[in-house]
Amino acid sequence: MTTQLSLLINGEKVAGNGASFDVINPADETILVSGKMASTDQLDQAVAAARQAFATWRTTPEAERSALLHRIADRIEANADELARIIVQEQGKPLFLAQVEVGGAVAWTRYNADLEIPVKVIEDSDEKRIEGHRKPLGVVASITPWNWPLMIAIWHIMPALRTGNTVVCKPSGMTPLNTLRLVEIVNEVLPAGVVNLVLGEREIGEAISRHQDIDKIIFTGSTPTGQDIMTHAAGNLKRLTLELGGNDAGIVLPGTDVNAVAEGIFNTSFINMGQTCAALKRLYVHDSLYDSLCSRLADLAQAQVVGDGLEEGTTFGPVQNAAQFNIVRELVEDARAKGGRILSGGEPVNGKGYFYPPTIVADVSNGVRLVDEEQFGPALPVIRYSDVDEAIRMANDCPFGLGGSVWGSDLDEAERVARQLESGTVWINNHAEVLPHAPFGGCKLSGCGVEFGVEGLLEYTQLQVINLRK
Secondary structure (H helix, E strand, O other), X not given: OOOXXXXXXXXXXXOOOOOEEEEEOOOOOOEEEEEEOOOHHHHHHHHHHHHHHHHHHOOOOHHHHHHHHHHHHHHHHHOHHHHHHHHHHHHOOOHHHHHHHHHHHHHHHHHHHHOOOOOEEEEEOOXXXXXXXXXXXXXXXXXXXXXXXXXHHHHHHHHHHHOOOEEEEEOOOOOOHHHHHHHHHHHOOOOOOOEEEOOOOHHHHHHHHHOOOOOEEEEEOOHHHHHHHHHHHHHHOOEEEEEOOOOEEEEEOOOOOHHHHHHHXXXXXXXXXXOOOOOEEEEEEEHHHHHHHHHHHHHHHHOOOEOOOOOOOOOEOOOOOHXXXXXXXXXXXXXXXXXXXXXXXXXXXXXXXXXXXXXXXXXXXXXXXXXXXXXXXXXXXXXXXXXXXXXXXXXXXXXXXXXXXXXXXXXXXXXXHHOOOOOOEEEEOOOXXXXXXXXXXXXXXXXXXXXXXXXXXXXXXXXXXXXXXX
């Protein structure tokens, strides 16, 4: 495991010149490593290195860029065990889920390596030929959160590289170790300066947003931070892809087989201890199914083994940090005070670590904070409804629009309801599934732009129209 924190600028490890900070293991609250953040001067150096490297990287043949991404995937696979253990220690998730994250990082890298950048023929007549070509933007800044530290870095970096851009990464200060190790691996394969890494929080994030020599920012995180980025990026009209907060609703239709859907609902609500942007965060259940589904979800919650992700048998790890842990506690207590019925969990685990068991809260509705606010943690409110149109209204009564889902055996009715949900993605009999070939993005306050697939790849490019008169 990385034993010291550093920046990585132009292929070289550099100690930060900014404020000191600690990386905490959320399972026992011990300090994993201490280090210093970057100064704004060091950010300037990283951007300058990326700008210099862009001059040659942009002209690297596509087949060569593709081959290099496959080599990076090979190196990630070769270091899979190390990467997975780092994820568990700094992020908290159980080892099996960290291994899934590493496997997904490999698959996403290979998928991007093989994507073709299309040339669109707009007109081909006797008089002229008009083509739409895609050119790289320049220097891309990636700002990543603490919940999926390896996977989201891959989502940001690999399409940028595939399209000929260079990158400056800024991981969360709570989980920087995995991204740092990833960038070290990338630098074993790519020329110096193509991918750089700086450490920092608000000051560095704002400096990235304002930087005149950064051409695009891709950010995954909270809506208020995304709004700040958009404001500060106006100086040079940076391109933005913002994947922001979500409060995803799921609707269970009357006539649904509770036993067929309960496990899927539980798993997609509590994936990564509920710390996933597109996790199912509030569940609307028809009167006829309400009690039986609540009971089944509580049974699944009580069957989880809560503990350190590196301990054998653990199925449910800690919340990643103290601040998020306290938000979850506060929202559950508020729901309890408003008449919410706690069917499982509802209290922190005694002892060290930010452990909060999977919590099912019944008898709440819109207007209670646990329903209205994104909890981003292991607590699921279950809301009763009697009319499907009422459920649609309650699901849409939210400023966010990242994902949503409909659960039921009548697929025609499920699709009818799905089309009325105000979210960038709607799943039917599933939730939170993201795939490398399916575009993903939010509406309303959940962001702008899309990731994944060809559509996501093209967000790293500038369209240039070539108009040739024959």
